[in-house]
Amino acid sequence: MDIPKLGLGTMGIDDPATIETAIEMGYRHLDTAQIYDNEAAVGDGIDRAGVDRDDLVVATKLWIDQLDRVRESTEESLDRLGLDRVDVLYVHRPKGEYDPEATLAALDELREDGIADAVAVSNFEVGDLDRFRDVLGRAPAANQIEYHPLFQPADRLADARDHDYPLVAYSPLAGGEARDVDAVVEVADRHGVTPEQASLAWLLEKGIHPIPKASSREHLEANRAALDIDLDADDVEAIDGIERENELYPE
Numbered sequence: 001m002d003i004p005k006l007g008l009g010t011m012g013i014d015d016p017a018t019i020e021t022a023i024e025m026g027y028r029h030l031d032t033a034q035i036y037d038n039e040a041a042v043g044d045g046i047d048r049a050g051v052d053r054d055d056l057v058v059a060t061k062l063w064i065d066q067l068d069r070v071r072e073s074t075e076e077s078l079d080r081l082g083l084d085r086v087d088v089l090y091v092h093r094p095k096g097e098y099d100p101e102a103t104l105a106a107l108d109e110l111r112e113d114g115i116a117d118a119v120a121v122s123n124f125e126v127g128d129l130d131r132f133r134d135v136l137g138r139a140p141a142a143n144q145i146e147y148h149p150l151f152q153p154a155d156r157l158a159d160a161r162d163h164d165y166p167l168v169a170y171s172p173l174a175g176g177e178a179r180d181v182d183a184v185v186e187v188a189d190r191h192g193v194t195p196e197q198a199s200l201a202w203l204l205e206k207g208i209h210p211i212p213k214a215s216s217r218e219h220l221e222a223n224r225a226a227l228d229i230d231l232d233a234d235d236v237e238a239i240d241g242i243e244r245e246n247e248l249y250p251e
């Protein structure tokens with residue numbers, strides 16, 4: 001699965017103009033979900049931007065009460081998005097109506113039918129990932145989890161590396177809290193960048209795919225600029241070593 005290094009998280013973005021601006025700026029990976037209630041706005045923004053559909057990676061997620069009606073629910077998402085396929089279709093959480101055999105078989109059928117290019121998971125623990133591999137005989141196309149300087153789940157990063165699939169980091173700026181963490185501020189100051197950019201550069205250096213949410217042009221641009229920051233091993237180690245922990249989305 002070819003997921004761009006940096007994407008746009010869209011939770012809380014309801015204005016199609018923001019999506020359009022992001023695409024014009026070069027964002028090619030757009031992350032939405034049924035539960036964000038903004039698939040229509042994301043679809044409008046994609047339509048307005050008018051770029052080649054094949055150049056975009058559009059991801060949505062089936063909410064936990066939809067996992068026993070995968071085909072119908074995905075078709076409803078596609079209607080809202082105004083698209084005939086998504087690139088990445090996630091199980092949002094392994095909860096609610098999630099039944100590994102039935103849900104994953106239904107998702108895989110959509111992949112075979114070309115409705116979803118790839119079947120992926122979100123908020124999966126290592127046990128859930130093992131079960132996925134048992135059922136479908138392969139790794140998921142991605143695992144999207146909370147990952148930022150204040151929450152670094154090493155077991156999930158190791159699983160992604162061992163089984164060779166991308167780890168997508170949600171809330172990569174710790175929802176805005178990264179700017180208050182000393183080690184992040186020190187790395188940022190060394191490179192003349194903001195703490196938010198340092199957080200993204202740290203994730204990129206580790207081969208993780210962050211999807212920061214940003215609604216202003218200034219933030220959208222600043223986050224894209226993180227692609228050009230080169231951190232050295234000491235910088236990565238300094239942020240890796242942060243001991244303060246703050247999980248924003250605990251179970």
Ligand SMILES: NC(=O)c1ccc[n+]([C@@H]2O[C@H](COP(=O)([O-])OP(=O)(O)OC[C@H]3O[C@@H](n4cnc5c(N)ncnc54)[C@H](OP(=O)(O)O)[C@@H]3O)[C@@H](O)[C@H]2O)c1
Binds near residue numbers: 010169174
């Ligand atoms: N799979 C899941 O269960 C799950 C759960 C949570 C989130 N997500 C995904 O992850 C995405 C991002 O997570 P998130 O929205 O929780 O948090 P986040 O990306 O860590 O932080 C977003 C916050 O940081 C601000 N910000 C963005 N760029 C900035 C910059 N360069 N400088 C200063 N502030 C900046 C934003 O402000 P402005 O909006 O004002 O620009 C917003 O307040 C979501 O949109 C969603 O797509 C997935």
